[in-house]
Amino acid sequence: MEVDIKEFKTSVASEVDAQRQQLRELSLKIHSNPELGFNEVKAAAWLTQYLEENGFTVERGSCEIPTAFQASYGKGKPVVAILAEYDALPKLGHACGHNLIAPCSVGAGVASKPAIDQFGGSVRIIGTPAEEIYGGKAIMAVRGAFDNLDAVMMVHPGVYNSATSRTIAREAVEVEFFGKAAHASVSPEMGINALEAMIQSFNAINSLRQHIKDKARIHGIITDGGAAANIVPEHSAGTFLVRAEDDDYLEELKEKVINCFAGAATATGARLEYKWEDIRYAAMHNNMTLARLFKQNLESVGRKVHLSDPIKSFGSSDIGNVSQQAPSIQGFVAIAPEDVLFHTPEFAKVAASEAGFRGLVDAAKALAMTVVDLVTNPKVVIKIQDEFRK
Ligand SMILES: [Zn+2]
Numbered sequence: 058m059e060v061d062i063k064e065f066k067t068s069v070a071s072e073v074d075a076q077r078q079q080l081r082e083l084s085l086k087i088h089s090n091p092e093l094g095f096n097e098v099k100a101a102a103w104l105t106q107y108l109e110e111n112g113f114t115v116e117r118g119s120c121e122i123p124t125a126f127q128a129s130y131g132k133g134k135p136v137v138a139i140l141a142e143y144d145a146l147p148k149l150g151h152a153c154g155h156n157l158i159a160p161c162s163v164g165a166g167v168a169s170k171p172a173i174d175q176f177g178g179s180v181r182i183i184g185t186p187a188e189e190i191y192g193g194k195a196i197m198a199v200r201g202a203f204d205n206l207d208a209v210m211m212v213h214p215g216v217y218n219s220a221t222s223r224t225i226a227r228e229a230v231e232v233e234f235f236g237k238a239a240h241a242s243v244s245p246e247m248g249i250n251a252l253e254a255m256i257q258s259f260n261a262i263n264s265l266r267q268h269i270k271d272k273a274r275i276h277g278i279i280t281d282g283g284a285a286a287n288i289v290p291e292h293s294a295g296t297f298l299v300r301a302e303d304d305d306y307l308e309e310l311k312e313k314v315i316n317c318f319a320g321a322a323t324a325t326g327a328r329l330e331y332k333w334e335d336i337r338y339a340a341m342h343n344n345m346t347l348a349r350l351f352k353q354n355l356e357s358v359g360r361k362v363h364l365s366d367p368i369k370s371f372g373s374s375d376i377g378n379v380s381q382q383a384p385s386i387q388g389f390v391a392i393a394p395e396d397v398l399f400h401t402p403e404f405a406k407v408a409a410s411e412a413g414f415r416g417l418v419d420a421a422k423a424l425a426m427t428v429v430d431l432v433t434n435p436k437v438v439i440k441i442q443d444e445f446r447k
């Protein structure tokens with residue numbers, strides 16, 4: 058059986074090679090037509106069309122999100138999901154390489170078909186819009202998109218090969234101060250300065266920052282700082298992100314951050330209003346049983362792969378919310394040297410390069426081979442579930 062499975066993996070890998078031309082075209086088309094979160098109309102249309110042409114049953118507009126989709130092949134358990142992201146960034150286009158993620162996932166799904174035909178189970182490609190700005194997966198998680206899945210996988214392009222990723226919990230808050238306008242020179246004593254309240258908030262947060270846990274982050278911008286230099290600003294506004302390694306500490310930190318704003322309001326006499334975003338990006342729980350399978354498979358196509366994310370830095374992603382609903386991994390595949398940073402024009406360039414495309418193909422092969430592992434080995438599926446329940 059061992060030999061058969063190895064042979065089977067080689068054959069699904071060649072199914073990825075057979076799609077090279079189509080996958081390259083898809084990735085380049087999405088790259089040159091960047092669409093922002095929830096507006097990924099073209100990308101969703103191209104991807105679902107490709108899946109339909111390849112025998113998948115497609116549901117468009119899943120979870121009442123027009124650019125989300127689910128495409129299934131096969132029946133019954135195990136249900137293996139592969140997630141596709143295809144949103145771009147404002148101004149920078151595909152500077153996070155999501156144009157590679159979607160074709161990789163779609164290619165892996167199509168390549169898995171012979172395994173499903175032979176061994177049963179099903180593979181589901183879930184199109185998850187708006188990772189960058191709105192946390193599309195967090196919304197889809199609440200609406201049940203990831204219920205009853207036996208395994209969830211996706212691969213993000215990056216600067217090293219890894220079977221897992223490290224992401225931390227995150228919540229955003231919109232803050233406003235309301236003061237009182239006055240001539241800034243003629244009658245400053247009549248004014249209440251909303252901008253000063255915002256500046257004091259930044260200073261209080263800067264002081265707080267030396268006394269927070271290692272992996273926590275607080276950062277913000279001012280979105281309204283007043284209308285003119287000769288008017289005492291009657292209104293100021295800002296957006297802040299608060300991040301922490303786990304949900305409990307995030308709650309604690311959120312309260313401390315609000316105290317910074319409240320203190321500034323008291324000090325200046327401005328009135329504070331704030332609203333936490335509905336969506337929280339949850340911290341990632343990597344399923345290590347699933348990660349080990351994926352690592353072996355990505356290594357078998359000739360890459361050196363870290364089991365754990367080797368870089369000490371971390372952001373937040375809505376894949377964390379998925380990992381709370383089902384056993385999940387988000388791997389990374391190297392497409393650029395380590396000095397190329399995410400969300401830069403340089404990363405957008407490599408996302409359309411030969412190295413980017415090689416990453417797409419290798420990752421798709423490893424994903425499809427992991428589907429083979431899952432549909433041929435019920436014991437490992439149980440082990441993945443057991444780890445998830447812990
Ligand atoms: Zn990004």
Ligand SMILES: [Zn+2]
Nearest residue numbers: 153154155213
């Ligand atoms: Zn990304």
